[in-house]
Amino acid sequence: MNRIDQLFQYKKEGVLNIYFTAGFPALDDTTKIILALDKAGVDIIEIGMPYSDPMADGPTIQESGSKALKNGMTLNVLFDQLKNIRTKTQVPLLFMGYLNQMMQFGVDRFLNSCQQVGIDGLIIPDLPVDIYEEELKDKIENSGLHVIFLITPQTSESRIRKIDDLAKGFIYMVSSASITGAKSDISKSQLDYFKMVDTLQLKNPRLIGFGISNHDTFFQACQYAHGAIIGSAFIRHLETAENGVEDAVDTFVRSLRGNH
């Protein structure tokens, strides 16, 4: 069974998904960060594949990606770094990146490599639902990977239901009309949107992302979904780390979970 599905079988609330950019701050931090996040009790880890033109991302993630690329990160390097990761952790691992990266690496080769290192799912924001259905669904399902789809406050109910039918693993609820990292509070209209989706009784679990940055916003989001996703705030925390990435991960996750 896919590790994401295993997780949601026993954990229905407060699921914490953390994003980081592979190869940032240093090229060989990738596995250190994964293992530290796992140790700190993070439920799902999203590994960003750095991209030159990340259309859906804000400045924090774009800059971390540019640094990672300068550090020498490539998909070949990333797969090499991850080749023994499954001997050390069983935490669900996702790749987040853009369709062009997968296309140029070669879709089959990419899926095989993901399978070999033990990746559980993919988040590809610029992969349209119809292209997925027509060109990639069979291949990706055969590889055992889940494609995580996004919904936003602009997504109609009928489209949410269509996406729910196609989706595996969980649905990524974008908290507001925004790129990643854009906002710091959760507004009334966002709460209304969370509540509305909560009443739809979708078959997939839901995680809320974009603009979730701290203890308060994390727990607010968790009231209306199975959990939440944090990216930019973690990247910013890593940037200021003085005692190594392991320590930075520990302090960040602790501050998030707080007393709960």
Add this chain to the structure above:
Amino acid sequence: MLYSVDKKGFYGDFGGAFIPEMLYANIEELKNKYLEIIDEPDFQAEMNHLLKDYVGRPSPLYYAKRLSQHFNARIYLKREDLNHTGAHKINNTIGQILLAQRLGKTRIIAETGAGQHGVATATVCALMGLECIVYMGEVDIARQAPNVSRMKMLGAKVVPATSGSKTLKDATNEAIRDWINNPTDTHYIIGSVVGPHPYPDMVARFQAVISEEMKWQLKEQTGSQDPDIIIACVGGGSNAAGAFYHYLDSEKVRLVAVEAAGLGVDSGESAATSVLGTKGIIHGSRTLLMQTEDGQIIEPYSISAGLDYPGIGPLHSHLIVSKRAEAISITDQEALDAAFLVTRLEGIIPALESAHAFAAMHYLKYRSEDVIVINLSGRGDKDLSTYIKILES
């Protein structure tokens, strides 16, 4: 062979709408409404009125006698440089601003490279009283200062794009992000035949007036509506799309797309996408683009800010791959030489972008009786500082 866009937004293998879900509703609205709105008699009447009395269309088709003697051919210039704001870009912004109004949008965003599209957008926003934000690469802001001042005088806010190569590609990324952040009140006026469907088709339709006029102007002046060859420069490719549009199915009319070779196709400092590019995705479209093996987009280079783009529109990828269009690449130096040649032979200072189209004459195979139309997409006022440096050196 089919050269128009299919129902799913593809030209052959190129095109489509590879966009994040955050833009889905906006793109879907545009896709479902653009043809219907454009076809409304009221829309057509208002657009044609503005193109005639505000832009100054039809733009002349001018027989360039001395240039023809120089190259031993029959060369006609389609004078898009004489449009209001000095380039073809306004044909598209007039169309899109009318569309935006009918979609109920109150805030307009745009990207710009050379600043011509930014000026054309700021102009129609001033005309219609709409808020205007133009994203422009920091590098381009420095090299196209006159256009930055024009946009500001027109009331637009010019926002520098500081990521990546700080040029057109990055300005486009920033504009897309703005649209993601402001999905309900904002219309994004893309300036070229790039981006997700329906933009390439919509922009091509608004620029198609160029070849529509060429047909009757050529008929009047030469007796035949068909030239032998049409030459246009291609960054994203909007002036070329407009100049080719009504001739796409006239297979005996040769279409020549001229790209910027920068310091040379093999120099590592180039924007010659059809030579250096491979199939990939940029700004929501599957097309030819310059990229690494790992799919990272390569930062392009050209002396001309309007051609400094790592991709080409999906229509042009399709035309080039299917051999309907020929591609020629021209270096910075060749373009500069051509700019001075045209200026001294015809008394017309062309934009650096258009100068690339003239320089292609040196590489083109033609017969002396051939009727050749060169699309003079813009005037050179904005490039004077570059030209003056050459004069003084």
